[in-house]
Amino acid sequence: MPCLTNASCTMPTSGAQMFAAALQVLTSAQLLLTPQEIPDSDVLNYQSFDFIIVGGGTAGSVVASRLSEVKHFKILLIEAGGNPPIESNIPGLEKAMADSDSKWKYVSTNNGAVDQGIINGSINLSRGKMFGGGSSLNEMLYIRGHNLDFQDWYDAGNKEWSLDDVNRCFKKAESLQNEKLLKDPTIKPYYGSDGPLVLNRFNSTDTDITKKVLKSWHEIGFRHVNDLNSAGLFGSGFATVIASDGVRRSTNNAYLAPIRHKSNVKFLKNALVKKILITHDTKVVFGVKVEKDGRNLTFYSTHEVILSAGAVNSPQLLMLSGIGPKEHLRSKNITCVLDAPMVGQNLQDHLVVPITIYADRREIPVAEIGPSNIIQYIFNRTGPLAESSIFTDVSAFYATNKKQRQPECQLHLSIIPRHACDIKEYFTSLYRYKDSVVDSIANFNKNHTLFFFAFNLLHPYSTGNVSLSSNNPKDTPLIFTNYFNETSDLKTVIKGLKMASKVVKTIFFKSLGGFLGRMELKECDAFKLDSEDYWECVSLNLVTSMNHLVGTCKMGPDPNTSVVDSHLKVHGVSHLRVVDASVMPKITSGNILAPTVMIAERAAEMIRKQYEDL
Numbered sequence: 001m002p003c004l005t006n007a008s009c010t011m012p013t014s015g016a017q018m019f020a021a022a023l024q025v026l027t028s029a030q031l032l033l034t035p036q037e038i039p040d041s042d043v044l045n046y047q048s049f050d051f052i053i054v055g056g057g058t059a060g061s062v063v064a065s066r067l068s069e070v071k072h073f074k075i076l077l078i079e080a081g082g083n084p085p086i087e088s089n090i091p092g093l094e095k096a097m098a099d100s101d102s103k104w105k106y107v108s109t110n111n112g113a114v115d116q117g118i119i120n121g122s123i124n125l126s127r128g129k130m131f132g133g134g135s136s137l138n139e140m141l142y143i144r145g146h147n148l149d150f151q152d153w154y155d156a157g158n159k160e161w162s163l164d165d166v167n168r169c170f171k172k173a174e175s176l177q178n179e180k181l182l183k184d185p186t187i188k189p190y191y192g193s194d195g196p197l198v199l200n201r202f203n204s205t206d207t208d209i210t211k212k213v214l215k216s217w218h219e220i221g222f223r224h225v226n227d228l229n230s231a232g233l234f235g236s237g238f239a240t241v242i243a244s245d246g247v248r249r250s251t252n253n254a255y256l257a258p259i260r261h262k263s264n265v266k267f268l269k270n271a272l273v274k275k276i277l278i279t280h281d282t283k284v285v286f287g288v289k290v291e292k293d294g295r296n297l298t299f300y301s302t303h304e305v306i307l308s309a310g311a312v313n314s315p316q317l318l319m320l321s322g323i324g325p326k327e328h329l330r331s332k333n334i335t336c337v338l339d340a341p342m343v344g345q346n347l348q349d350h351l352v353v354p355i356t357i358y359a360d361r362r363e364i365p366v367a368e369i370g371p372s373n374i375i376q377y378i379f380n381r382t383g384p385l386a387e388s389s390i391f392t393d394v395s396a397f398y399a400t401n402k403k404q405r406q407p408e409c410q411l412h413l414s415i416i417p418r419h420a421c422d423i424k425e426y427f428t429s430l431y432r433y434k435d436s437v438v439d440s441i442a443n444f445n446k447n448h449t450l451f452f453f454a455f456n457l458l459h460p461y462s463t464g465n466v467s468l469s470s471n472n473p474k475d476t477p478l479i480f481t482n483y484f485n486e487t488s489d490l491k492t493v494i495k496g497l498k499m500a501s502k503v504v505k506t507i508f509f510k511s512l513g514g515f516l517g518r519m520e521l522k523e524c525d526a527f528k529l530d531s532e533d534y535w536e537c538v539s540l541n542l543v544t545s546m547n548h549l550v551g552t553c554k555m556g557p558d559p560n561t562s563v564v565d566s567h568l569k570v571h572g573v574s575h576l577r578v579v580d581a582s583v584m585p586k587i588t589s590g591n592i593l594a595p596t597v598m599i600a601e602r603a604a605e606m607i608r609k610q611y612e613d614l
């Protein structure tokens with residue numbers, strides 16, 4: 001993890017803004033990255049297009065790009081945010097986006113049952129609000145998921161999603177550029193080689209430490225694999241990322257930038273879609289209402305509106321347009337066009353429970369960000385600015401019993417150097433932990449490096465929901481995550497945490513005098529550290545999110561239990577599709593960017609097949 005060192009303490013994060021400013025200067029002097037900005041197109045109020053794509057995020061960018069390959073398609077892409085800031089392109093500056101306007105700063109609604117160790121009982125659920133969406137904001141880890149994840153989708157009646165189709169669409173998106181992986185005959189054929197999305201590995205500065213952590217994981221049974229994706233995920237290893245040559249390869253950079261001057265695609269940025277237009281009697285979608293620069297605009301679609309606003313805003317927009325649970329719409333004074341009970345339901349996420357292990361720092365070199373790193377980055381795009389500033393690039397996948405065929409648990413790792421100046425700010429702003437928890441972490445950190453293991457439950461049975469707080473499109477929707485509503489989730493989490501915390505007893509951590517630190521929270525004071533009761537208490541009170549929200553416009557054959565069909569068309573209306581993470585019927589094993597890109601590639605194929613010859 002990059003940090004800035006001064007005489008009294010190390011600064012893992014707050015230096016980032018300063019460097020962002022420095023880099024901005026260098027960029028404007030054309031010394032660094034030449035931004036390929038998407039221009040606002042000249043479009044007329046009431047103009048008509050074949051396709052209107054709502055949301056130029058992860059999935060929307062892919063769909064726009066693939067549809068633009070058909071020269072006679074006329075496409076309008078509308079994005080609520082603008083071009084990503086320079087911090088988005090430079091992996092080591094992702095933390096500098098913490099308070100950025102390029103985010104929807106959503107938090108969950110306090111349900112009174114969990115998260116009493118979190119400020120207001122509401123966790124961060126930030127979303128990207130810019131071209132590239134989440135892919136311009138995230139930690140860049142590229143994990144495809146397990147074959148059985150997609151087999152489950154198919155077996156549930158989604159016949160357009162056979163494993164062959166799914167794997168073909170992954171490969172279509174990918175261009176693996178890591179020399180070492182390409183030399184391995186078992187890995188190379190697994191990935192695509194000429195897709196737009198460049199995949200590589202970080203040229204990590206802290207490999208000495210992360211390799212030792214991998215050894216420790218291997219020692220406790222999470223066997224080391226050379227490539228997590230092609231090994232079927234079980235095991236531990238370095239992750240593949242959407243970054244290469246020190247630059248983030250978001251879907252904005254990979255898919256949108258190359259089409260920004262095409263004449264058949266028009267872009268509207270900083271424009272909020274407020275409503276999808278639909279005829280009440282025949283239920284045909286024919287356009288959208290938009291607000292841009294204080295003006296209300298209307299655009300018409302002849303073929304389809306494609307909703308790619310993400311797992312929070314896609315169901316929000318459907319409900320604002322009268323498609324959703326009838327009673328809920330009525331309670332918000334919205335005329336119900338179609339009673340669609342599943343809109344906003346089935347919210348799934350990968351929850352995070354923290355394991356905090358402290359170790360003697362003297363053994364650990366610390367990557368520092370300083371002027372030399374800026375120079376290093378400018379000249380050869382390496383060093384701490386070239387890698388994620390939140391998580392390291394190692395991850396482990398495992399199950400709590402041998403019968404499981406899919407991994408149930410995933411671990412991410414952050415390494416925070418001893419006496420980090422802004423450790424309190426970091427845990428307060430990113431995780432929203434209450435003072436007592438943050439103080440206990442900061443106290444241990446005064447003399448010890450923190451190994452912060454973020455434990456994730458990969459296949460939760462608990463589901464949450466997204467609903468409207470009002471009929472005003474600018475009002476934040478309500479997001480109930482409902483973690484641990486199903487008690488079986490808590491049982492798996494406790495087992496998984498007990499397995500993961502064993503890492504403190506491995507050779508490497510023993511050599512550093514490693515120990516598990518208690519998170520001070522009055523609710524958990526009575527429990528013995530590392531006991532099942534302790535982990536249950538920590539889980540219930542400090543659970544947060546990996547920001548992997550999916551499932552709120554679930555795909556399935558039955559309108560009573562799903563929102564879209566296997567072609568991603570909204571049940572009960574015509575000329576409307578949803579293409580983003582919200583259509584996943586079940587969350588995948590691992591980070592969800594890769595499956596979201598795959599979904600968009602597959603959707604573009606289906607749309608082109610239907611309209612290309614018209």
Ligand SMILES: Cc1cc2nc3c(=O)[nH]c(=O)nc-3n(C[C@H](O)[C@H](O)[C@H](O)COP(=O)(O)OP(=O)(O)OC[C@H]3O[C@@H](n4cnc5c(N)ncnc54)[C@H](O)[C@@H]3O)c2cc1C
Nearest residue numbers: 055057058059080133134138140141273310581591592593
């Ligand atoms: C902080 C963070 C870290 C993450 N880390 C990882 C990771 O390392 N690896 C990984 O695999 N996944 C990660 N994820 C998850 C992953 O990035 C997202 O889940 C995924 O990008 C979602 O894609 P999407 O297309 O569904 O939505 P988005 O990418 O969110 O796109 C939706 C777009 O629609 C726009 N929009 C919304 N409403 C409107 C409207 N009314 N009008 C116009 N435009 C609108 C939004 O501004 C946004 O650009 C992370 C997510 C976050 C937030």
